[in-house]
Amino acid sequence: EVQLVESGGGLVQPGGSLRLSCAASGFTFSNYWMTWVRQAPGKGLEWVANIKEDGSEEQYVDAVKGRFIISRDNANNSLYLEMNSLRVENTAVYYCARIGGRGYSFAPIDYWGQGTLVTVSS
């Protein structure tokens, strides 16, 4: 059974940093692109970042470029999102998700984690 379990969310002041983690199990993690998607309170889903299966390519939504870094540790089946210079508008539930095409990114998200809440407030 595919499982994605996020952790690391919490309350942080504007300008602060936070690192989210996602522990993956139930599939060969190193064979799949992975992604982070967020959802602000009462709003819809917004894609944040993708990372290739070997970590050699990263993609970001313009709103987080230069502030957020997606990374992965295939030896430990883990995905990360380093968030810096956080803003109030970054407050959201952040979901870790698997992109379903084995070895390529042209595929839908086929599994989601349960999400972790990040609150940016003074």
Place this chain on the structure above:
Amino acid sequence: QPVLTQSSSASASLGSSVKLTCTLSSGHSIDVIAWHQQQPGKAPRYLMKVESSGRHNKGSGVPDRFSGSSSGADRYLTISNLQSEDEADYYCETWDRNSRVFGGGTRLTVL
């Protein structure tokens, strides 16, 4: 980059059928999309992928009541024999070489 347009809300009676629409922007009418369901207070769940031909591939455990179809730039999610647990937000998703995009979501109310 494609844009996906969804109606903000829909409603239908228990036991009836409903058809939700996701419209692809100009120049992307042949693109593949996916449908995701988000029940209140829960994480999203992948339902299916829908191609421009109308062919659809459902995720694991998705009931037969859920089906997908297509017409031009429109991609549809049809839910038959509506149940109370189908009351949820439904999002469509697509992707290109450098990004992923979601529609604004449709909130389905089961009457």
